[in-house]
Amino acid sequence: MLARHTDPIVAIATAPGRGAVGIVRVSGKQIAGFVQHLLGKALKPREATYMPFKDGKGAPIDHGLALYFPGPNSYTGEDVLELQAHGGPVVLQLLLARCLEAAQEEVAAGSSSVVLPGLRLAQPGEFTERAFLNDKIDLAQAEAIADLIDASTEAAARSASRSLSGDFSREIGELRQALVHLRMLVEATLDFPEEEIDFLKKADAYGQLDGLRDQLGQVLARTQQGALLREGIKVVIAGQPNAGKSSLLNALAGAELAIVTPIAGTTRDKVQQTIQIDGVPLHVIDTAGLRDSDDEVERIGIARAWEEIAGADAVLFLHDLSRMAEAGYAEADLDIARTLAERILPSVPVIDLWNKTDLAAPGVDMQPLAPLAGRKGSEQSLSLSARTGEGLDAVRQRLLQVAGWQSAAEGLYIARARHVEALQAVGAHLDEAHAQLNVPGPALDILAEELRLSQTALNSITGEFTSDDLLGVIFSSFCIGK
Numbered sequence: 001m002l003a004r005h006t007d008p009i010v011a012i013a014t015a016p017g018r019g020a021v022g023i024v025r026v027s028g029k030q031i032a033g034f035v036q037h038l039l040g041k042a043l044k045p046r047e048a049t050y051m052p053f054k055d056g057k058g059a060p061i062d063h064g065l066a067l068y069f070p071g072p073n074s075y076t077g078e079d080v081l082e083l084q085a086h087g088g089p090v091v092l093q094l095l096l097a098r099c100l101e102a103a104q105e106e107v108a109a110g111s112s113s114v115v116l117p118g119l120r121l122a123q124p125g126e127f128t129e130r131a132f133l134n135d136k137i138d139l140a141q142a143e144a145i146a147d148l149i150d151a152s153t154e155a156a157a158r159s160a161s162r163s164l165s166g167d168f169s170r171e172i173g174e175l176r177q178a179l180v181h182l183r184m185l186v187e188a189t190l191d192f193p194e195e196e197i198d199f200l201k202k203a204d205a206y207g208q209l210d211g212l213r214d215q216l217g218q219v220l221a222r223t224q225q226g227a228l229l230r231e232g233i234k235v236v237i238a239g240q241p242n243a244g245k246s247s248l249l250n251a252l253a254g255a256e257l258a259i260v261t262p263i264a265g266t267t268r269d270k271v272q273q274t275i276q277i278d279g280v281p282l283h284v285i286d287t288a289g290l291r292d293s294d295d296e297v298e299r300i301g302i303a304r305a306w307e308e309i310a311g312a313d314a315v316l317f318l319h320d321l322s323r324m325a326e327a328g329y330a331e332a333d334l335d336i337a338r339t340l341a342e343r344i345l346p347s348v349p350v351i352d353l354w355n356k357t358d359l360a361a362p363g364v365d366m367q368p369l370a371p372l373a374g375r376k377g378s379e380q381s382l383s384l385s386a387r388t389g390e391g392l393d394a395v396r397q398r399l400l401q402v403a404g405w406q407s408a409a410e411g412l413y414i415a416r417a418r419h420v421e422a423l424q425a426v427g428a429h430l431d432e433a434h435a436q437l438n439v440p441g442p443a444l445d446i447l448a449e450e451l452r453l454s455q456t457a458l459n460s461i462t463g464e465f466t467s468d469d470l471l472g473v474i475f476s477s478f479c480i481g482k
Contacts, residue, residue, distance in 0.1 A: 005133055008034075010099045011122035012092045013481035019087030024095045025481060026081040026119070027074075027127055034116040035068055035081050038102045043068040043081075053083060056101055061094045062086055076127050077134025096121075125478025132463060139463030140169050140419070146478050147230055147414045155279025156229050160414040168226070168413040171219050172461050175426075178215065179458065182208050183451045190444055209437060213430050220423045225406060226415030232274070232281030233403045236308045238340070239318035240332055241289025244355040247386035248318060249273060249286040252396070270308055277396045280405050285312075290336050310343055314402050315350045316395075317372070321360035321383070337369040349402040352381040353395065358388050376402060422457050429454040 008028025014021070026034070036042050043049055048067050052060040064085035074080040083099075085091055103119035106112075125146070132142045144163035151157035162168070185203045237245040253273045271286040285308050288301030309315055317340065323329045340350055354366040366381045382398060384391025433450040436443060 005130070008103070008116055008119045009122035009126055009130075010096060010103075010119055011127070011481040012096055013082070013127070014087060014092075015479070016089070018089065022085055022087035022092040023481075024083045024085070024092060024099060025122075025127065026099055027076045027078045027122075027130060028116065028119070029071070029078050031079040031081060031116060032068075032070070033107075034103060034119075035079075037105070037107075037115045038081075038099065039066055045070050046073075048084075053085060053095055053098070055094070055098055056105075061098065062091050072134065072136075075136070076130035077136045078130060122480060123476075124480050125475030125482060128478055128482055129475045137164075138169050140172065140461055141166060142463075142475070143416060144168070144414055145482065147416075149479070149482070151414075152274070152281055153229075153276050153279040155412075156281075156414060159226060159229055159412050163226075163413040163415070168223075168415065168419075169462050171222075172458060175212070175215060175219060176455065176458055178208070178212050179451065179455050182212060183448065183455065186444060186448045186451060190448065206437060209430065209434055213427070213434065216423065216427055216430065220420070220427065222412065223415040223419050223423055224404065226413050227417055227420050228403060228405055229280060229412065230414050231417060232283055233313035233399075234311065235282050235284045235314045235316060235399060236305075236312040237284065237286050237316045237318060238290060238305065238309055238336070240320065240329070240336065241291055242323075243289065243318040243320040244386045245286050245289070245318050246271070248316070248353070248355065248384075249284055251386045251389060251392055252284055270304060277400055278405065280400060280403065282399060282403070290339075291332065306339075306343065309340070312344065312348060314399065315340065315344065315348065316353050317350050317369075318353050318355050319366075320356055321354050321366070322356045324360075334369060334371065337371040341371040341375075346375060349376040351395075351398055351402065354381055354383045355386055357383050357390060358385045419461050422461050425457040426454045429457065 006029070008026065008031060010024065010026045013023040013025040028034075032042070039051065040054070041051075043066055045068055048065045050063070050065055052063050053066075055061050062085040064083060067082045067084070069075070069080040069082075071078040071080070083095055085095060100119060100121075103116035104114050107115055128137075128142050128145055131137050132139060137145075141164050144160050148157060148160035148164060151160050182205060185205050185208070237248055239245055249271060252275050254275075270288075272283060274281050274283050276282070287305035287308055288298065290302060290305060293299050293302065317337070319333055320329070344350070350372050352366075352368045352372070354360075366383055368379075368381050382391060382394050384395055386392075429450045433447050433454070436447045436450065
């Protein structure tokens with residue numbers, strides 16, 4: 001444990017700004033003496049006490065509730081003091097300053113020791129980090145706290161709550177238990193090389209490994225759904241000028257976010273909005289129309305459009321049905337399709353959307369364009385009218401489909417991209433173990449090592465084996481006071 005993890009810490013634990021109630025939180029080992037010095041009396045554990053909060057000269061700063069939670073029965077596992085006052089920024093800053101001041105005051109007149117040595121301002125997420133380090137929660141639960149705070153949909157909030165209650169951690173624990181049992185069998189055979197294969201067969205190591213891989217596949221599928229619910233996907237709307245890209249963004253968002261005019265080239269920079277479909281966040285970006293231009297500002301916008309397209313998780317390629325009879329329009333669409341096929345990975349779906357059905361001439365061919373054939377998402381074109389809303393529901397459902405969303409299952413838990421990556425690493429090591437176990441005369445030391453690496457990757461999810469660098473990245477994303 002790093003030295004800073006033993007310092008007592010203090011912070012304002014409520015969001016910045018004005019509010020009815022604000023909280024100043026202190027956490028540290030053995031802070032009962034500090035509590036009595038600061039408040040002038042001892043507090044009963046876990047009992048709210050209404051009292052004045054005074055400055056160093058005895059003048060009241062505010063009146064509010066004080067609560068004291070002796071460790072280990074507290075949020076952080078240490079002694080915790082919470083001062084609940086009126087939620088004005090000045091009041092909370094005065095209380096925070098008073099806590100820091102009181103900590104440095106002498107225990108008694110003429111004493112060389114102070115009330116609470118080393119009390120300092122907490123770093124972002126440090127209270128929750130203490131809870132993790134003191135085994136109050138595991139790392140997946142700690143991340144779920146931040147995800148619950150940041151949840152932008154009801155589905156995300158409920159899923160984060162399930163992760164916080166330990167649903168995800170329990171599934172990881174079951175995987176770990178099965179993996180440890182298999183490791184025990186394999187490593188035990190290393191001491192008896194003349195009987196190793198028969199022993200593994202009798203212990204059904206083959207069946208255990210197959211069962212473990214199946215179980216991992218189920219957990220990985222749910223974890224990918226949970227990560228999608230948290231992270232969402234980046235969707236870029238692309239096409240020629242005046243194809244209706246801004247109108248589509250406005251229709252999907254249900255608000256007039258982008259300027260819509262009949263003038264080609266109105267959009268010269270990206271306009272982004274996060275929308276929700278069945279609780280899944282989709283980060284939709286409207287971009288400048290793709291064409292050759294002599295206008296310097298428009299060329300910059302088009303270059304930025306291609307940058308966004310290159311980083312997209314899905315592309316909505318919009319075509320204007322009302323202009324398909326114009327000379328060169330269809331060929332320009334084909335040129336864009338060829339460039340899309342060159343610039344983005346084959347795994348990125350491109351959905352052909354034929355817009356302005358309310359203005360289209362009859363008999364227009366609305367098939368996916370040839371340069372994008374065979375790509376995920378190009379199986380079938382969709383027609384719509386961004387102006388009237390016709391066909392929008394089909395677009396929303398196609399976006400969910402290409403994102404990989406199955407359904408908002410009641411038992412779904414929130415997850416992060418790093419959890420998915422860790423489980424994929426577990427799967428890769430188990431695949432290597434399976435291949436090794438099924439060759440004649442398997443090298444059991446290699447098999448044992450692959451199983452060990454699988455467990456290491458699994459442990460990184462809940463934090464049984466986690467580097468300080470990873471902890472720093474995770475907790476630095478929390479708000480101060482949490």
